[in-house]
Amino acid sequence: MALSLVNFVVVIAAVLLIIGLMVVNAVIMVYAERKTAGFIQRRPGPYEVGPWGTVQAICDSMKLLGKQIFIPGNVDWILFFAAPVLAFFPVLLLFLPIPFGPYLTALKVDEGILLILAFAGFGVISNILAGWASNNKYGLLGAARAVSQSVAYEIPMIMALLGVIFLTGSMNLTQIVERQGAWPWQWNLAVQPLAFFIYVVSMVGETNRAPFDLPEAESELTAGFHTEYSGMGFALFFLSEYANMLLVCCVCATFFLGGWRGPFLDGFWWTFIKAYALMMFIVWIRWTFPRVRFDQLLNINWKWLLPLSILNLWITAVILKFVD
Amino acid sequence: MPSLDSRIARWRQIGTLSISRHDFRVEGLLLSAVVALDKLLEFVKTLYIDGFTLLDISTLQAKEGFLITYHFDSINDPGRLALRVLVPTNNPVVPSLNNIFQGAEWHERESTDFFGVRFSGNPNPVPLLLPDDFDGPPPLLKSPESLAPLSALGLFGTIESAEPAFAALIDPKADQG
Amino acid sequence: MDRFNFINPFGVRYQPDTVAGDFYTNNFAKKAESNTIILNLGPQHPSTHGVLRVIVELDGEYVLRAEPVLGYLHRMHEKMGEVKTPWQFLPNMGRVDYLHPIAWNWVHVGAVERLAGITVPERAEYLRVISCELNRVASHLMWWGAFVMDLGGVTPILYAFEEREKINDILQIVSGSRLTISYFRFGGVSADADDRFLRLTAEFVPYLRQRLKMYQALVTDNIILRRRLEKVGPIGVDMCQRYGATGPVLRAAGLNRDTRRDIPYSVYPKFDFNIPTGPVDDCLGRYLVRLAEIEASLSIIEQALESLPAGPILPPKAPKPTFKLPAGESYFAVEGARGQIGLHLISDGGKTPYRVKLRAPGFSNLSLFAEAARGTLLADAIAILGSLDLVIPEVDR
Numbered sequence: 001m002a003l004s005l006v007n008f009v010v011v012i013a014a015v016l017l018i019i020g021l022m023v024v025n026a027v028i029m030v031y032a033e034r035k036t037a038g039f040i041q042r043r044p045g046p047y048e049v050g051p052w053g054t055v056q057a058i059c060d061s062m063k064l065l066g067k068q069i070f071i072p073g074n075v076d077w078i079l080f081f082a083a084p085v086l087a088f089f090p091v092l093l094l095f096l097p098i099p100f101g102p103y104l105t106a107l108k109v110d111e112g113i114l115l116i117l118a119f120a121g122f123g124v125i126s127n128i129l130a131g132w133a134s135n136n137k138y139g140l141l142g143a144a145r146a147v148s149q150s151v152a153y154e155i156p157m158i159m160a161l162l163g164v165i166f167l168t169g170s171m172n173l174t175q176i177v178e179r180q181g182a183w184p185w186q187w188n189l190a191v192q193p194l195a196f197f198i199y200v201v202s203m204v205g206e207t208n209r210a211p212f213d214l215p216e217a218e219s220e221l222t223a224g225f226h227t228e229y230s231g232m233g234f235a236l237f238f239l240s241e242y243a244n245m246l247l248v249c250c251v252c253a254t255f256f257l258g259g260w261r262g263p264f265l266d267g268f269w270w271t272f273i274k275a276y277a278l279m280m281f282i283v284w285i286r287w288t289f290p291r292v293r294f295d296q297l298l299n300i301n302w303k304w305l306l307p308l309s310i311l312n313l314w315i316t317a318v319i320l321k322f323v324d
Numbered sequence: 325m326p327s328l329d330s331r332i333a334r335w336r337q338i339g340t341l342s343i344s345r346h347d348f349r350v351e352g353l354l355l356s357a358v359v360a361l362d363k364l365l366e367f368v369k370t371l372y373i374d375g376f377t378l379l380d381i382s383t384l385q386a387k388e389g390f391l392i393t394y395h396f397d398s399i400n401d402p403g404r405l406a407l408r409v410l411v412p413t414n415n416p417v418v419p420s421l422n423n424i425f426q427g428a429e430w431h432e433r434e435s436t437d438f439f440g441v442r443f444s445g446n447p448n449p450v451p452l453l454l455p456d457d458f459d460g461p462p463p464l465l466k467s468p469e470s471l472a473p474l475s476a477l478g479l480f481g482t483i484e485s486a487e488p489a490f491a492a493l494i495d496p497k498a499d500q501g
Numbered sequence: 502m503d504r505f506n507f508i509n510p511f512g513v514r515y516q517p518d519t520v521a522g523d524f525y526t527n528n529f530a531k532k533a534e535s536n537t538i539i540l541n542l543g544p545q546h547p548s549t550h551g552v553l554r555v556i557v558e559l560d561g562e563y564v565l566r567a568e569p570v571l572g573y574l575h576r577m578h579e580k581m582g583e584v585k586t587p588w589q590f591l592p593n594m595g596r597v598d599y600l601h602p603i604a605w606n607w608v609h610v611g612a613v614e615r616l617a618g619i620t621v622p623e624r625a626e627y628l629r630v631i632s633c634e635l636n637r638v639a640s641h642l643m644w645w646g647a648f649v650m651d652l653g654g655v656t657p658i659l660y661a662f663e664e665r666e667k668i669n670d671i672l673q674i675v676s677g678s679r680l681t682i683s684y685f686r687f688g689g690v691s692a693d694a695d696d697r698f699l700r701l702t703a704e705f706v707p708y709l710r711q712r713l714k715m716y717q718a719l720v721t722d723n724i725i726l727r728r729r730l731e732k733v734g735p736i737g738v739d740m741c742q743r744y745g746a747t748g749p750v751l752r753a754a755g756l757n758r759d760t761r762r763d764i765p766y767s768v769y770p771k772f773d774f775n776i777p778t779g780p781v782d783d784c785l786g787r788y789l790v791r792l793a794e795i796e797a798s799l800s801i802i803e804q805a806l807e808s809l810p811a812g813p814i815l816p817p818k819a820p821k822p823t824f825k826l827p828a829g830e831s832y833f834a835v836e837g838a839r840g841q842i843g844l845h846l847i848s849d850g851g852k853t854p855y856r857v858k859l860r861a862p863g864f865s866n867l868s869l870f871a872e873a874a875r876g877t878l879l880a881d882a883i884a885i886l887g888s889l890d891l892v893i894p895e896v897d898r
Contacts, residue, residue: 041660137538141879219547220880288656289654291652291725293881294880350615350616351829352832353832379834379860379865395832395843397841401763402760402764426872427744427865429868463580477828477849478830
């Protein structure tokens with residue numbers, strides 16, 4: 001795709017929109033998560049500020065904006081501040097190839113998923129930097145955990161996506177959506193259920209959400225790699241965490257759940273409905289299950305998810321060969 | 325668990341300063357013995373072999389010195405026993421039980437904190453409950469005028485046997501006479 | 502340091518020589534191997550329940566050595582016991598262990614009653630049993646929630662709090678307080694149970710039984726929880742013996758020891774109750790023992806409510822606040838939620854006791870942590886710490 005001026009303007013506009021989406025997403029998700037947690041724990045959740053506490057999340061973000069950025073002694077402050085920025089900005093790029101709707105795609109590239117997977121690696125670099133630069137042993141342990149966890153869970157995730165790519169014969173996300181139908185039995189979920197399962201598990205692992213939230217395991221490492229961050233530093237990690245969640249859920253919706261295609265009326269709303277349903281699923285398991293141990297986390301990955309995803313890939317390849 | 329009589333006989337064999345029986349319903353103890361410092365570990369070893377566990381170490385400051393009471397309870401059959409040692413106030417050093425009952429380490433450190441009694445052989449003799457920079461006398465030390473003699477505290481129940489020299493210390497009647 | 506040797510925009514100067522820790526860290530670090538991390542868990546840490554501090558030496562995530570550092574909540578109750586009369590000292594006992602204050606009430610009044618030869622009316626004994634067992638249930642519930650929170654499950658503690666609130670409401674009726682309860686008096690209890698207390702207690706027992714079933718399905722049978730606890734931190738009989746561990750820790754090791762039955766006090770011999778012992782001596786065993794103990798306590802409460810006699814709650818010659826203890830020694834032990842609580846009381850016949858020694862079960866139970874945690878993963882060490890059921894004010898006294 002030639003990068004003409006029009007395309008350039010489109011991308012810039014898209015980046016601005018995506019920043020807006022990330023912020024709105026974080027605000028909505030904070031509220032939704034706290035409310036859900038409240039209902040799961042049989043308490044009302046936030047209800048004081050605004051009707052049903054809806055303004056609470058906005059007030060919280062204002063608080064984070066206004067908070068002092070505390071910088072601990074003896075830190076490498078360049079890396080210390082680079083880390084949250086590095087966590088935030090790559091996520092912007094990741095949203096560019098996502099086809100939210102038939103016409104709502106910022107960057108229609110043929111290797112969209114490759115772009116996403118390549119830039120997703122930035123997240124873990126920011127985690128390492130944050131853990132290392134904050135001169136905190138908890139941070140360091142959290143960073144070490146983040147690295148091995150992210151590296152481990154990326155592999156079955158890619159393997160699971162490869163199954164769909166085999167089927168479609170394309171890495172273009174738009175084409176992947178177009179190859180699926182409107183109704184659930186026409187989605188890739190119906191033909192790649194194992195891949196979907198593997199993807200959902202690794203998606204939780206990849207975004208460091210409970211029960212796989214080892215890098216920030218509260219009861220062990222206080223807050224893991226972002227222990228020393230306050231104010232906006234923390235807020236950027238927070239934003240990128242929710243943005244990452246939205247991203248993996250959008251990818252999941254695109255690959256397995258038919259993307260923007262849905263019953264009755266195609267459109268971007270279906271992408272968002274599916275993505276947010278998946279996000280609520282992640283929220284739900286977070287508030288229900290205890291955390292796994294680190295060796296168990298890696299065991300699940302290397303001993304179960306990876307062999308299963310290879311098996312899935314193999315079966316897909318064999319079936320495709322015979323069908324052709 | 326051997327009966328009390330056989331335990332008394334065994335204790336006598338090793339050699340105690342005094343042995344007393346207690347009324348369990350009043351004092352919560354079955355038997356107590358005051359032993360010499362150099363024989364303490366030997367007694368504790370037999371108790372460990374017989375399946376006793378160390379409940380706590382309670383130090384008491386009296387006129388004659390520090391009376392350190394080791395409370396033991398059998399893990400098979402209930403029944404509390406106590407071993408006591410008496411150490412002088414000016415140089416209180418007691419052998420540590422850490423090699424037999426590792427749980428003693430903390431009780432001993434607590435006693436060092438509160439009374440200044442030292443335990444030779446404690447693997448980690450640093451303050452436990454008090455801060456490391458605590459300066460001041462150990463908080464539970466009493467002023468000399470408020471100290472009571474051992475015989476006035478009624479610690480020794482029915483005295484079964486006692487070394488003559490020690491009996492004078494603990495027996496209220498001997499005190500009066 | 503060349504790269505850092507300037508003041509950054511936030512005014513923090515790089516100081517290469519400020520890495521050293523405090524006295525305890527340095528003392529601990531003397532024995533450290535090279536290439537290990539020395540990590541301070543606490544005194545402010547989400548899973549040390551208050552202000553316990555544990556220094557651990559880590560090789561990667563494996564704990565090579567651990568050493569608890571105590572004293573952050575030390576209040577010298579033993580000294581207060583010496584300068585206050587037994588009456589004045591009574592409210593202190595509720596502050597020693599805020600989760601099971603009634604057991605500490607009991608150990609103090611028990612020791613004084615033993616020494617002074619006070620007999621307690623039967624109704625008071627029954628009320629003591631009921632309130633103590635209710636309090637034990639509350640303590641175990643609280644532990645259950647906090648323990649699952651240590652394992653990363655944040656929801657159960659809020660469920661546990663709800664039941665605990667109900668118990669607090671019930672205990673408030675008779676004792677007037679919800680946390681640091683001081684309900685017992687020498688010779689009896691401070692207030693008689695009214696109809697509301699009895700009715701609410703009777704309603705609570707079947708209610709909680711039903712809830713326990715839900716907890717079983719929701720939490721105990723969860724595969725993640727099981728895998729986190731099975732074969733983690735085995736604490737055998739020998740270790741318990743060497744460290745003087747009591748209570749659920751000892752019972753999970755397989756020994757059927759419970760002060761309520763072994764060294765009977767009060768009216769416990771009249772009740773028929775089950776003393777759960779662990780099928781396994783690991784964290785799961787301790788977890789299951791505590792949950793089974795809730796059931797046992799409920800059964801005791803039920804029996805006590807059925808056979809609650811009428812009568813006074815204080816003996817006719819109950820001690821006045823000015824009474825003097827006779828000279829002598831008494832050792833009284835009760836079964837607290839965490840193990841055997843003991844109070845060694847020595848009096849010289851004066852206004853105040855000559856010496857008060859509190860035996861806190863958590864103190865002995867925690868002392869075995871260093872050995873139990875050796876060689877485990879950090880997450881397992883946290884699980885072991887949680888499974889010991891620590892209440893730091895009690896450990897520090």
